[in-house]
Amino acid sequence: MELLMSLVIGIMFAVSIYLMLARSMLRVVLGTVLISHAANLMLINAGLLKRGAPPFVTGDKNLAVVDPIPQALILTAIVIAFGVTAFLLVMAYRGYQELGSDDLSELRGVEDEH
Amino acid sequence: MNTNLIVLPVIVPMITGIILLFFYRQVKVQRVLAAISALAVMALSLYIVYAVQQQGILTLRVGHFPAPFAIVMVADLFAGIMISLSSLVSLACLFFSFGTIDAGKERHFYYAFYQIQVMGINGAFLTGDIFNLFVFFEILLIASYILLVLGGQAAQLRESLKYMIINMFSSVFFLLAVAVLYSITGTLNMADIAVKVSQAPEKGLLTAVSMVFLVVFGLKGSLFPLYFWLPRSYFVAPSAIAAFFGGLLTKVGIYASIRIFTLIFTYDTSYTHNIILYMSGFTMLLGVLGALSQNDFKRILSYHIISQVGYMVMGLGLYSPLAIAGAVFYIVHHIIVKSCLFLVAGLTEKVTGTTDLYKLGGLMKTHPVIAWLFLAAGLSLAGAPPLSGFFSKFALMQAGLQQGRYGIVFVAILVSFLTLFSMMKIFRFVFWGVTNKEHPPVQGLGYLSLVPPVAILVVLSVFFGLNAEWIMGVATASAEQLLDPQAYIQAVL
Numbered sequence: 001m002e003l004l005m006s007l008v009i010g011i012m013f014a015v016s017i018y019l020m021l022a023r024s025m026l027r028v029v030l031g032t033v034l035i036s037h038a039a040n041l042m043l044i045n046a047g048l049l050k051r052g053a054p055p056f057v058t059g060d061k062n063l064a065v066v067d068p069i070p071q072a073l074i075l076t077a078i079v080i081a082f083g084v085t086a087f088l089l090v091m092a093y094r095g096y097q098e099l100g101s102d103d104l105s106e107l108r109g110v111e112d113e114h
Numbered sequence: 115m116n117t118n119l120i121v122l123p124v125i126v127p128m129i130t131g132i133i134l135l136f137f138y139r140q141v142k143v144q145r146v147l148a149a150i151s152a153l154a155v156m157a158l159s160l161y162i163v164y165a166v167q168q169q170g171i172l173t174l175r176v177g178h179f180p181a182p183f184a185i186v187m188v189a190d191l192f193a194g195i196m197i198s199l200s201s202l203v204s205l206a207c208l209f210f211s212f213g214t215i216d217a218g219k220e221r222h223f224y225y226a227f228y229q230i231q232v233m234g235i236n237g238a239f240l241t242g243d244i245f246n247l248f249v250f251f252e253i254l255l256i257a258s259y260i261l262l263v264l265g266g267q268a269a270q271l272r273e274s275l276k277y278m279i280i281n282m283f284s285s286v287f288f289l290l291a292v293a294v295l296y297s298i299t300g301t302l303n304m305a306d307i308a309v310k311v312s313q314a315p316e317k318g319l320l321t322a323v324s325m326v327f328l329v330v331f332g333l334k335g336s337l338f339p340l341y342f343w344l345p346r347s348y349f350v351a352p353s354a355i356a357a358f359f360g361g362l363l364t365k366v367g368i369y370a371s372i373r374i375f376t377l378i379f380t381y382d383t384s385y386t387h388n389i390i391l392y393m394s395g396f397t398m399l400l401g402v403l404g405a406l407s408q409n410d411f412k413r414i415l416s417y418h419i420i421s422q423v424g425y426m427v428m429g430l431g432l433y434s435p436l437a438i439a440g441a442v443f444y445i446v447h448h449i450i451v452k453s454c455l456f457l458v459a460g461l462t463e464k465v466t467g468t469t470d471l472y473k474l475g476g477l478m479k480t481h482p483v484i485a486w487l488f489l490a491a492g493l494s495l496a497g498a499p500p501l502s503g504f505f506s507k508f509a510l511m512q513a514g515l516q517q518g519r520y521g522i523v524f525v526a527i528l529v530s531f532l533t534l535f536s537m538m539k540i541f542r543f544v545f546w547g548v549t550n551k552e553h554p555p556v557q558g559l560g561y562l563s564l565v566p567p568v569a570i571l572v573v574l575s576v577f578f579g580l581n582a583e584w585i586m587g588v589a590t591a592s593a594e595q596l597l598d599p600q601a602y603i604q605a606v607l
Contacts (some may be wrong), residue, residue, distance in 0.1 A: 020283070025275070032282045039289040046297035070296070073245055075290055080252045087256070088278055091263065095271040107272050 005045045012038035025092045025102035032088065040074045047071070064105035119165065120172050120189040122158050123197050123236040126151055131229030141220045148225040152208050155232065156201040163194035171595070173242065181607045182306040188242035188606055191592035192442060196239040196369055199449045202534060202574075204232045204583035205360045206567040210457050211354040213564045214464060217351075219264050227264075231358070238366050242606055244295065245302045247370060248288050251334070255281050258363060261355050270350045277347040284333040291326040294319065306607035308378045308599055317381055324379040324386055327342035328371065328393075332467060335367025336420050338396035345404065345416040351473035353460025356412060360419050361453030368394060368426050372441065375430055376596040383433050391431030395522050398424030398529040405536045411459045411469035411544065414451070414536055417493065421529055422448050425510060428522060432513050435544055438593035440509030443586055447494070447502040447578060454491045458484060461564055462544060466555045471540065476549035480557065483565055485545040487572050492537035494575045497530050502575045505582035509589075 012034055019031030047070030055068040096102045130151035137143045154300050166172055166189055175184035189197075208228065215224055234254025262272040296302060299310035300317060311320055315339050329340065336344045344364070371390075379386055382591050401421030405527075408414045428450070429441025461484050462477065463469050477577035478485045507530060514523040549555065595601060 028279060032279060032286075035283070035286050036289075039286045039293070042290055043293040043296075046293035067331070067506045069302070070293075073292075073296075076245075076249060080249070080285075084256060084259075084278070084282060087259065088275075088282070091259075091271065091275055091278065091388070094266060095275050098271050100267065107275070 002045060005041065009038050009041050012041070023104050025096065025104060028104065029085070029088055029092055033081070033085055036077070036085075040077055040081075043070050043074050043077065046086065117165075117172050117174060119158075119173050120187050120240055122163060122175070123155050123162070123201070124187075124233055124240060125466070126155050126158065127229040127233040127236065131226045131233065134229060135223065138221055138223055138226070141217065143150060144220065144225045148208055148229060148589055149231060152205040152232075155236070156198075156205055159194065159197040159201045159236075162189050163191070163198055165195045166191050167576050167591075168527035171602060175604050182301055182303045185246055186242035186303060186606055187240045188305075188602070189240055190595050190602060191588070192372070192596055192607075193239045194294035195442065195446060195588070195592060196365070197236050199446060200232065200235050200239065200362055203358060203571075204228070204235075204355075204451045206453060206571055207354045207358040207361075208354065209567040210357065210460065214354055214460055215352060216265075222264060224261070224264060227257045227260045228358075231261060231409065235362055235366055239369060242304050243302050244292055244304055244307065247304075248292060249286070251288065251366070251370075252285060253283070254363070254366065258359065259358065262351050262359075265352070267350075270458075273347045273350045273590070277343055280333065280343045283375065284330050287326055288330045291323050291330060294323050294326075301450070303606065304374070304377060305603040308603055309607070311378050312381060320379070321382060321386065324461055325389075326376070327374055327379075328386075330372040331367040331374075332393070333367070335364045335371065335427075336397075336423055337393050337533070338400055338420075338424075341397065341401065341420045341423075344420060345408075345413055348416040349410070349412050353412070353456060353463055356416075357453040357456030357460065360415065361449045362457050364419055364423055365426075365449055368423060368445065371427070372430050372438075372596065376433075376438070377599045377602060380599065387433045388430050390427055391519070391522060394424045394427035394431050395525045396424075397421065398426065399525055402529045402532040402536070406532060409471045411462060411471060411474075411540060412456070414540060415455050415459060418455075418533065418536070419452060421533065422452065422495070424529070425507065425526065428533040429510055429513070431522075432510075432517055432519065434517060435590065435593050435597055436509060436516065438596055439586065439589040440506055440513055441594075442589040442592050443502075443509060444506040446585065446589070447506045447575065450571050450578070451491050451494045451503065451575050454575065455488070455495060457568045457571070458488045458491060461487075461561060464556075464564065465561050466553055468553055471543040473550055473553045474544045475547040476545075477555060480549065480555050485541075487565070487568050488545065489541065490572045491575065492541060493534075494579065496534035496537050498534075498577050500576070500584075501580035505579060505586065509586065514564075539555065563603065 016031045016034035019027045047067040052064035052066045072104040134144050172189040174187040231254055234250050237250035259278050263270050299307050301307055333340045398421045401417050405414045405417035408598040424540045425444050429437045494503040497507045511523050
């Protein structure tokens with residue numbers, strides 16, 4: 001199962017990097033969304049996909065439980081990625097309005113340098 | 115020592131920031147509250163430095179859980195120095211903001227996010243938990259996105275978009291590195307990680323993780339070859355923000371890399387720290403060459419951030435007590451002087467409306483105060499003897515010579531000369547010569563109200579130069595703490 005997950009994560013990374021290299025702003029934003037998902041999957045994989053009981057204290061010392069920490073970390077990471085993505089989308093839209101283009105090769109901004 | 119004291123430099127700006135959100139229409143209230151909070155954090159951080167010197171490393175296990183499970187905050191001497199500097203610079207830039215930030219920005223949560231930014235920076239300095247370091251990085255980054263784009267001009271939007279995407283990308287790699295480190299060590303507490311890493315039988319994957327961390331912190335700290343984003347994004351920010359970012363944001367990355375490469379990844383210094391040393395050489399050289407090719411006050415200063423960051427990382431790469439002490443001293447010197455220079459650029463922009471060197475000239479006659487402030491700060495940056503830049507560079511070069519690293523010392527001296535050259539270039543174009551008729555500076559003495567925050571920073575730079583022995587003693591003590599991870603581990607666990 002971990003191997004399959006690793007392959008999925010690898011493919012997601014490849015896809016998101018391909019998207020981030022695109023010239024269209026929206027594709028780059030989608031790329032950042034996807035890459036943060038890939039990182040979250042990687043985190044859950046890091047705790048190993050053990051099949052155990054929920055991590056509650058029951059008194060039974062021999063009961064195998066799932067490691068709760070990666071899930072707590074992912075929850076935090078998802079919230080952060082959600083907030084930043086929302087902000088990035090607004091920025092991309094405002095940028096499109098102000099700059100009149102969503103083509104990144106037109107947004108190099110060298111004209112004001114000497 | 116377990117004490118609640120060290121969480122306050124994080125909590126106070128956070129609460130102030132939240133309160134300021136409710137007063138967004140009353141600019142006066144915002145200013146007063148922001149100033150009170152900045153002064154309080156300043157007092158707190160100075161007290162923390164004093165307490166660390168008296169009682170040793172301070173820790174706080176949040177919620178009082180037992181040692182490796184609780185989220186910890188740790189204040190050793192290095193962290194104490196960093197929060198004092200961050201509160202000093204945030205105070206100076208805040209007072210500078212009062213006179214330079216326009217009312218529209220002030221009413222759109224400028225001070226609130228300024229406080230959140232301070233919270234993120236102080237948190238990153240004080241945390242002892244690697245995942246919390248990630249969270250505080252995100253807090254300071256989100257606040258920095260907002261402060262950078264506030265105003266919404268076309269150039270700001272354009273550069274902020276790039277800045278955001280690059281930083282999101284590096285955050286993902288930060289998370290990845292934390293994930294892999296967690297899967298190897300099974301803990302997030304940095305002291306506990308250090309113990310587990312030193313006991314790990316197989317170091318190959320750990321070295322790979324350390325390099326991912328180096329890339330992440332290199333991106334935040336603008337190391338070669340990851341500095342490309344810096345000059346343009348700092349150029350579009352208002353001067354008070356550019357000074358704040360230029361002094362502190364990159365140094366958070368440098369602080370984090372010094373922390374993990376002296377605490378966690380110390381098992382193969384001939385490999386990892388050698389890479390860091392080479393990166394530092396290229397960072398210094400290419401940063402200063404970039405500065406030479408620019409003809410704009412703020413752009414030159416932005417490129418100099420890059421070249422100066424190289425010196426700090428050179429201290430880490432040399433990895434001897436003297437070198438780390440030199441790096442700490444250099445960070446102290448650089449944060450003060452660099453913020454000061456950006457504020458001088460802001461003063462120039464305030465009185466002339468431009469920072470383009472070809473449109474400026476003759477300010478020495480009309481605004482001598484600005485010229486003298488720049489001269490002192492610029493000479494300090496280049497490393498002229500009685501000022502703080504000289505002694506910090508001297509310590510670094512001495513450390514390099516002791517280890518027989520002549521190449522890096524040569525680069526460092528060369529970069530010093532080129533820095534002097536480019537400071538003189540600014541001085542020659544902005545302050546000497548005749549006044550540009552097309553862009554006449556504003557007459558009158560109104561600008562003097564903006565001088566005190568700048569003057570304080572200049573005075574501190576001179577003070578640290580004249581009292582180099584004292585500050586070097588503090589830096590040496592913090593270097594000893596950094597190079598003795600056992601003390602840190604014992605304090606935390």
